[in-house]
Amino acid sequence: MLRLRGITKRFGSLTANDSISIEAVPGRIHCLLGENGAGKSTLMNILFGLLEPDEGEILLGDKALTLTNPKQAMAAGIGMVHQHFMLIPVFTVAENMVLGHEPGRAGMLDLASARALVRDLSARYKLDVDPDALVEDLPVGIQQRVEILKALAHDATYLIFDEPTAVLTPQEIDELMAVMRTLRDEGRAIIFITHKLREVREVADDITVIRRGKVVGQAAPETSEAELASMMVGRAVDLKVHKAPAQPGDDRLVVEDLVVASPTGAIAVDHLSLTVRGGEIVCIAGVQGNGQTELAEALLGTMRPLSGRVTLDGVDITHSKPVDTIKAGLGYVPEDRHRHGFVGEFSIAHNLVLNNLDEYSKFGALDLKKIRDNAQARIKEFDIRHGGSHDQEVRSLSGGNQQKVVLARELSRPLSLLIASQPTRGVDVGAIEFLHGRIVEERDRGTAVLIVSTELEEVESLADRIAVMYRGRIVGIVPPDTPRDVLGLMMAGVAYDEAVATTKGAPA
Amino acid sequence: MSQTTAARPRPEWVTTLITTVASLILAFLVSAVVMVVSDAEVAATWTYFFAQPGDALSASWDKISSTLYAMYVGSLGSWVAITNTTAEAAPLICAGLGVAVAFRAGLFNIGAQGQAMVGALSGAFVGFTVTGLPLAIHLPLVILVGLLAGAVWGAIVGVLKARTGAHEVIVTIMMNYIAANLLAFFMLQKAFQAPGRADPISPVLEWSATMPRIADTRLHLGFLLALLAAVLVWWLLDRTKFGIHLKAVGLNPHAAATAGASVSTVTILTMGLAGGLAGLAGVQVVTAPELLTGFPPQMTGTIIGTLGFDAITVALLGRSRPLGVVLAGLLFGALKASRRTMVTMADTPDKLTDLIQALIVLFVAAPAFVAWLLPFLRERKVKRASVPIAKVAEA
Amino acid sequence: AQPPSTTTQSPAASEATSSSASASATESSAAPTTDFTACMVSDAGGFDDKSFNETAYAGMMRAKDELGVQTKQIESNAEAEYAGNVQSMIDANCDIIVTVGFALANATEAAAKQNPEVDFAIVDYSSFEGVDNAKGLIFNTAQPAFMAGYLAAGMSQTGTVGTFGGAKYPTVTIFMDGFAQGISYYNEQKGGDVKLIGWDEAKQDGQFVGGNNPFGDIPGGKNTASTLIAQGADIILPVAGPAGLGALQAAQESGGKVNAIWVDTDGYVSAPEYGSTIITSVEKGMDVAVFEAIKASLEGSFSSDPYVGTLDNDGVSLAPFHDFEDKVSDELKAELEQIKADIISGTITITSPSQPK
């Protein structure tokens, strides 16, 4: 049995872990719950030797462990799947698998046995991967598989899974649950972190809830989702989006036969056609990496389509540059906000006008007062929490507030089309409530709204219509009340009718 | 009460000021050590330090103090010396701005050297071939031509980078060599040579193409132009849409593109601007009058010296901020101005200034190192009120 | 920009110059007997260029040793420093200031006009019109180079000889012109067909080390010489300052198949490690000229008439053959004596656009 006792970790003045005690018992799955930034990953990183605690101790049996390095953790039988991929994209699966514990004599790299190791492991856990594939060529689901195999490679007794399901399809999640159960039955201890309460209820043997770095309680697997959510956040949360039925108007965005290739030449969007009307929300559901990003970028103009036609309110914008599509009324919330959403080193005020500078200039010079006034207004309107001034760098804001800056910028000018990719990824529950409300408000103003999301919950609660995307094509457009199993199968490329038939045939 | 005041963290600018001053002092200290160790005569006195410590100490002190005094005389010791400093600083500031502007857009412009060469060559050419114009027209024309030539030279790099993705570091290095060869070629053409001479040396520039100066000093219009350029660059970077786009491209090109900035246009214009500023620096070199002669040095193949490379150091020390570049330019200008007196008054090789420059930049760039060397500079451990934001690579 | 000329430094001179090369203003330690100060400003090469700055410097050092004058000097690192450096020597109360190289002409002229009480001398530049306290020191090196060309043509086994310069300056190409004409003269006299590569006299273009540092680039000099050797040249005249040392290395590596003729000073003395490959040298007596100018200034006999070094006044000359004393035939030696006499008497005229007028 592995026990953490009184672990405290501080980052400057922030106490990420405040005297936390939990334990991992072989043969049991222990779920850790907590909102964003609660300190779950920090605790796990301490357990894996990546961070050293300021106070507290780790006990294996009744022997105290000093973990200053992952090597020691691995030697003690601990394995970890990290929240963010810890794979090297340009290495092969086999190379990633053995990195740090390379087989071979006298410093030589023995790739043959690395490959054999991969094959062994994937046969043993029925997780199929090609040892010679480059990780960057693999879909995220398979990359996650590699991560899991990597954690299993040393035959660890104690396994940490830090949010492994965030990037998986429902089917893949089922598969992972099965693997976890197998591992538990083999007598391993698992610590499992997830934000999806459904999963918790499905596999957990024990549940611990953490809030602001402190353990706030234990729960039984039978506890209801609403109860768990309020334990996490510390107040009652309304998980439902309230919206009136859509009043769709004219076609605003019309995409016909669009083909987009990635810079490497792979067809990412494959003869896709889609129409979004004013006053409706169309959600594109799909597993990450099926062309959603390229579609959004092609609409914005940062990628050049190979063929096809895009019109916005009747105006051809197929080959328009971002500067023109933005002028034409396109609001764009990118998927990866750190990379595409804002300039971290710029102030909040500047980021709030970044794509609309002409509006805030006089005779070529910036109108500083207008920019400042705008910042103050938006900060108030969107409740952007900052450290004191609108001159603060955006990178010093928390993730949720960064996302609010991006949305505030896009929603503060008249739009004809709003494209938002993963608008609430990594945002806490309270903020999600608010942002969803704003998006619905934008719809009700007659704007065409296109949401790209991999979160089925979000898709279901926002969409007026759901377009399921698979390998660059729309597999089908379905109403928002379509069952999850059907959506899941469609996201794996199965056509609607067939998916309905399959789920009927084999009730879950 | 006093307890709370002590616990308040220093404002950032105070910390910056302290470390910068400490860096300067450290750089001079280390240079002094090198100076003593490598001077055979002085070093010899240290071999019998324990017998006669006075000798070693006084010899070392003489060496160091005479050098420092000579440096003071050369750079600040008189009105003329001060204007010598400003005259040396002017081209450094301009070229430094050229490097700095590119840095802000995420471009490493090693090409200020070549850009200054073409700027100097074309400016000088207009300066000695065109005759009969009044100063009010001729000099601006010379400046404009040199600036444009530099801009074109820089923009070529921008175009290649934007259109083909060619790495600007490679291209600017190569463009430097090409500029040097072009310069050598033109200096052998009759049209560029002083009348009656086959040497690669140009005629003296027309009086009307020379920077006006305050009589009997080296304070000339060029220095004001350099300051003006710094103000303009500041305005452009901080107060215009283009400036925002430029900085955005430097900090996060993806976000800039998403926000509607054209990364290629910004790249081309920035390299053009950078080249123009370096070209202006070249013009400064060939139009600034000498104290002795009253006219500028004649154009030759190597007139630019190492200006373009010094400019990189100036930009780095100035942290790519216009004000920083001006201050760094003045500091390095003063060091340059003191080289002559170092040699004539203190018998110290003028290469020492290179060493001092390198050490200054090193210490300024590594505050953590300075704090390690001088632990007493460190702030007393207090619980910070604000969480420091280290730049953490996103996984 | 650093004009022609080459290495040089006799062992004795090298003692004298040993402290020189430091870029420093050294007060003479050899007990000055007078408070007369002679000063020198280098061009961009610096006094440690093993080349003409250093030769000129050696002249000043000789004045220090033999006349007991005090000395000061300053190096220039770039063109933009010339005027300032000359000014700093005026500020240092010098009595005569020697500037080295044509590039300093304007600064020297202005300084001379503004400071009539100071004497000036400039190496490789003629006197200035209407300035009577500045003396030009120039050298008709085409004359000994003519002799060297004749000699090389007579000594070549392959019938091909080569030359190259540092950069295409008149002070460099004058050697090459003289050399080329010497070879033509040999072909004319003997009906020979000796070919010169590296310099085309008619086009006034040829082979130069080039680059940013043409006179200091030893690898460049060596590679340039290698290409000449690859083409069959067995005698090479490098006119490239220290870069010419590369040619000596290339010659040495050929194992006796290729030899060289040095310029500026007697290479056998200044670069003894390559003595076995040096047939002779085209000497340019800068040290003598500088010494004489300082002496005249000290003695009050200074005039602004240009000093022109010629075969006649021994300002330029062909150095002894040293190791090649036995290999040069007596006949050839006699012919060279005759040529020298003919040049002095004007029977042979050498034309070069770079010649001092």
Add this chain to the structure above:
Amino acid sequence: MSVDIVPTTVERARVESPESRTQRISTGVLITVIGVLLLWMAFTVDKSGQIALSDAFADVKLPTLDVPGTATVLLSALLVLGAGVGFITGRLSARLRFVAGVAAGAGVLVGFIVWAAASSSLPFTLTSQLNLTLEYATPLLFGVLSGVLAERAGVVNIAIEGMFLTAAFAASLTFSITHSFVAALFAAALAGVMMAGVLALFTLRYLVDHVIIGVVINLLASGLTGFIYQQLVAKNLAAYGTVQPMQAWRVPGLESIPFLGPILFTQKPLTYLGILAVPLVWFLLFRTTWGLRVRSVGEHPHAADTVGINVVWTKASAVLLGGLFAGLGGAYFTVGSVGAFQDNNPTAGNGFIALAAVIMGRWNPVLAALMALFFGFARALAQTTKLMQLPIPSDFIEMLPYLATIIAVAGLVGRVRAPAADGMHFVKSH
């Protein structure tokens, strides 16, 4: 058990993306323009060109080839034009395009060399050309390895020049004192490692921007060597500044192979060392555990950290080994080729050219070494043809290597992908 419906790898139709299309067409236009130029050059010559296969003083004289001028240049021009048009029309498969690229390169070379030979009364000396190539490339080979090693570990290395310079000085000084090549090389390597140590210390420990510290090291090297030279060496050249440069070493037996012998087997020991070091570094990087770790810290240091690799030391080891190579390369500028250190910038920007070769060679030691050779070849070509009195001013011929490099990076190499974490700071945190 659920069905495995997710494919293991993404296999999708591949087409030409707009980016690669632009790249292909600009390459094609570039090649075509050069082809047209060659075509015109073909008609400026009216005699045959002579290509000498051995130097004038070689022990074994090989015949001089007599190549028809106009015809050969014309043929090369057509080859180049064909390749260019092939690129533009886009009819070529990827493999054919590679072949066409190589053919165009060969065409340009042959065309230019024959044109030069035919325009001149002198033969083109091939042996000397190739010898000079190695001469110029030797220090670059070492420099390139230094750059590749550091940058593969994620440390941007613009300090190669500074390492060269310090090592050149150290080698010269040490040889002057000890008269031993071994000691000189040892000192040079040590100097390189020390400069690399400064780079490693300040980038890894004090988190200084890699570019800044690189520039500082170059300046520091110039200041230190220059100052000590003026203070110490110049005052006693006999004791501190006399170096007998390294002589070529003939590989017994192999040196007498006609043509190849005088090129490949009559070189300085440092040249052999440089050539051998390339496969060695390749082997270290791609076939050893250490190499895998070095590449991992250059791509994703946090991932390496999570498997227990000591990121900082791994990076430091690569940078230091790079310093050792740069040190050997630096020695070439003094004891390796011309003798004593001169205070006139003896390394002449070669460190920067090595850096360019690293980028052009896509951070791969073998490709980068080939780029170093390419650069050496271009400089040698300028040197060889300068003598031939071509109808181009020699200053323009000297631009050849630099123009060729720009054409290569702009037209052929294009956008390159650096190691993902190159230039980033590693702070332990998750």
